[in-house]
Amino acid sequence: VQRPTRRRWAALRTGDALVVVAAAAALASALWSASLGLERMNVARTYYASLEQAEREAEIELALGFDHRLWSEIRRAVRDDDRFVVVSDAFEQHEVRNYAAYSLLPAIQVSSVEDATVVIYWANEPPVGSPCVELGRNVCAERRDRS
Amino acid sequence: MNGTVAVAAVVGLITACGLGVLALLGAASASRELLRMSPVAPLAGMAWVGIAAATAATAGIGLGLTGLMLVTVVTCAGGATRLARSTGVPAARAQRRSGRWFERGFAGASLALLVVVCGFALVTYGVKPLVEYDGWAMWGMKAKAIAWLDADPAVLASAAYERLHIEYPLLLPALHALPIDAAESFTSNIVVVNCIAFGLGGLLAIWGILRDRVRPAALLPFVAAIAAMPAFFIQLGSGYADVPVAMLVAAGVGAAARWLADGRGSWLALATLFLGASTLTKNEGLLFAVAVLVPLIAVAEGRRRVVALSAGVVALVYAPWRAYIAAYDLGSPAYDLSSSFDPRWVAPRLTRVPEAVWGVVEKAFDPRELGFLLTLGLAFAALALLLGHRRLGAFALGFGILSLAGISWIYVISPLEVSSFVSSSGSRVVVSAIVGLATLSPLLVEESARTLDARAKSRADTR
Numbered sequence: 001v002q003r004p005t006r007r008r009w010a011a012l013r014t015g016d017a018l019v020v021v022a023a024a025a026a027l028a029s030a031l032w033s034a035s036l037g038l039e040r041m042n043v044a045r046t047y048y049a050s051l052e053q054a055e056r057e058a059e060i061e062l063a064l065g066f067d068h069r070l071w072s073e074i075r076r077a078v079r080d081d082d083r084f085v086v087v088s089d090a091f092e093q094h095e096v097r098n099y100a101a102y103s104l105l106p107a108i109q110v111s112s113v114e115d116a117t118v119v120i121y122w123a124n125e126p127p128v129g130s131p132c133v134e135l136g137r138n139v140c141a142e143r144r145d146r147s
Numbered sequence: 148m149n150g151t152v153a154v155a156a157v158v159g160l161i162t163a164c165g166l167g168v169l170a171l172l173g174a175a176s177a178s179r180e181l182l183r184m185s186p187v188a189p190l191a192g193m194a195w196v197g198i199a200a201a202t203a204a205t206a207g208i209g210l211g212l213t214g215l216m217l218v219t220v221v222t223c224a225g226g227a228t229r230l231a232r233s234t235g236v237p238a239a240r241a242q243r244r245s246g247r248w249f250e251r252g253f254a255g256a257s258l259a260l261l262v263v264v265c266g267f268a269l270v271t272y273g274v275k276p277l278v279e280y281d282g283w284a285m286w287g288m289k290a291k292a293i294a295w296l297d298a299d300p301a302v303l304a305s306a307a308y309e310r311l312h313i314e315y316p317l318l319l320p321a322l323h324a325l326p327i328d329a330a331e332s333f334t335s336n337i338v339v340v341n342c343i344a345f346g347l348g349g350l351l352a353i354w355g356i357l358r359d360r361v362r363p364a365a366l367l368p369f370v371a372a373i374a375a376m377p378a379f380f381i382q383l384g385s386g387y388a389d390v391p392v393a394m395l396v397a398a399g400v401g402a403a404a405r406w407l408a409d410g411r412g413s414w415l416a417l418a419t420l421f422l423g424a425s426t427l428t429k430n431e432g433l434l435f436a437v438a439v440l441v442p443l444i445a446v447a448e449g450r451r452r453v454v455a456l457s458a459g460v461v462a463l464v465y466a467p468w469r470a471y472i473a474a475y476d477l478g479s480p481a482y483d484l485s486s487s488f489d490p491r492w493v494a495p496r497l498t499r500v501p502e503a504v505w506g507v508v509e510k511a512f513d514p515r516e517l518g519f520l521l522t523l524g525l526a527f528a529a530l531a532l533l534l535g536h537r538r539l540g541a542f543a544l545g546f547g548i549l550s551l552a553g554i555s556w557i558y559v560i561s562p563l564e565v566s567s568f569v570s571s572s573g574s575r576v577v578v579s580a581i582v583g584l585a586t587l588s589p590l591l592v593e594e595s596a597r598t599l600d601a602r603a604k605s606r607a608d609t610r
Contacts, residue, residue: 014599014602015597015600015603016247018530018595019250019365019593020249020253022588022592023253023364023365024253024368025519025523026257026368026369026371026372026588027253027260027368027372028519029519029520029523030368030371030372030374030375033372033376033377033514033517034260034375036377037264037381038267041267041268041271041380041381042267044271044384045275048275051274053334056274056275056276056334056335057276057334059276060283060335063278085307094310097307099284101284101302101307101308102283102287102288102291102311105296105302106292106295106296108299108302109302109305110301110307111305111306111307
């Protein structure tokens with residue numbers, strides 16, 4: 001016949017065994033994951049820490065294969081209170097419009113030339129006689145007076 | 148103001164607001180209890196302020212720092228009043244016992260791993276800009292528009308922006324807009340750091356929700372396993388909304404499980420808050436809220452009316468966004484859950500079911516992104532079912548199966564090609580289901596261990 005304390009110890013061990021198994025399994029998952037995750041984070045940290053602040057902000061342009069100097073010119077040409085439209089039939093037209101929508105805020109992108117104060121021609125010829133100011137190769141901006 | 152400092156200041160204010168929310172929802176009936184619940188405060192504040200900011204954004208109003216301060220003051224005043232009037236007895240605190248050597252070992256090792264992983268993530272993402280496409284195109288763009296243009300529908304609901312997925316809800320960018328407003332300038336790293344803060348708030352909330360019911364040796368290894376899985380910090384660092392919505396779903400499912408186990412109404416109120424916020428964070432949030440509430444209503448025998456009330460509140464929180472989508476006719480190019488009710492749309496797509504299910508299962512079990520958390524979660528839910536904690540086990544299994552089935556359904560009804568859609572988004576969308584199950588796992592283990600101990604004790608006593 002077991003003594004009461006020994007019985008209680010035996011009773012505790014069943015639940016504890018489950019906790020040990022669960023904790024060991026979760027910890028194994030955590031360690032396995034950490035070995036993979038820390039390595040990937042380290043690659044990112046090493047790269048981004050080596051860049052200057054301005055270079056980091058230009059990373060999207062690098063990822064999209066855009067020319068950073070050209071986009072700096074575009075940002076200079078478009079004012080905060082402008083409404084702009086990108087006219088382009090180029091292969092990358094959607095990336096250009098999407099990035100312009102993000103990058104040129106608080107200037108607002110509009111759908112039609114009629115609503116725009118600035119028209120950006122991207123790899124598209126502006127109309128003949130348009131006062132389009134060249135910003136880079138195949139890209140120019142035309143300021144329109146909506147009054 | 149420096150971007151990181153701005154995020155820290157805003158998170159501080161939101162945490163104060165979160166303390167007010169906890170008191171207001173009755174999660175604490177005395178100041179000491181509020182202190183004990185304080186780890187839940189950052190995420191509760193993000194959910195509360197996020198709902199307010201996202202709802203204001205649908206009305207074309209940017210909450211801004213002034214609005215945040217106002218919400219914080221009003222919430223804290225309400226919470227303080229409720230706390231002062233409270234006559235309720237503080238919830239009994241589980242007797243703290245000093246763990247045995249192996250328990251201390253597991254808890255210590257997990258805590259050390261958590262410190263290493265979170266510290267490394269803070270260092271890494273303190274310098275990382277937005278680079279991944281949806282990070283800047285969807286979430287960064289909306290955050291800027293809310294901060295600088297008072298959520299102008301000329302951006303957030305305009306055809307000129309439709310390729311930037313404007314059909315996704317506004318809670319997360321409305322929260323990002325607050326530190327942008329505080330910093331008075333924009334660097335994309337603000338969005339990244341704010342996402343990391345969201346993730347850390349979520350980890351703290353999981354710990355805070357379960358810590359007085361689950362021993363540290365069972366709880367901390369699971370929290371560490373969530374934080375360490377590559378999908379967690381790497382996705383947070385991309386600025387995507389999948390991990391933030393996963394943290395809200397996890398906190399919601401955890402609080403709902405506590406309500407099942409304890410019966411205290413404030414847990415259900417908290418679950419309602421988190422699930423309501425999840426519906427405004429990503430379109431899939433609605434699906435996960437349903438995946439929590441349906442099994443909850445099924446197992447909450449005798450208390451179904453109050454779960455139905457909770458579901459009603461979640462629907463009410465979601466309603467303004469639904470109205471916004473309808474008012475501006477924002478289509479959903481990737482999928483529209485309402486098309487599930489159109490037999491002519493669904494019938495020809497049923498042949499896609501095997502490919503969709505297999506694709507989701509493959510992503511959900513991927514150990515290189517998510518560790519072994521799904522396997523463990525399913526195993527411990529089944530064990531709880533077998534050992535007699537049927538309601539909790541059935542709730543966990545129901546949530547896991549429904550959420551994964553719901554994700555698969557998205558791929559079935561989508562107009563996009565299944566395999567490419569699964570491969571581009573599957574590993575992100577499954578995170579909510581995995582983190583939700585991983586949050587329930589320590590509670591399932593603890594309850595099963597208690598049942599085993601009680602059975603062994605009663606056997607020993609009857610001998």
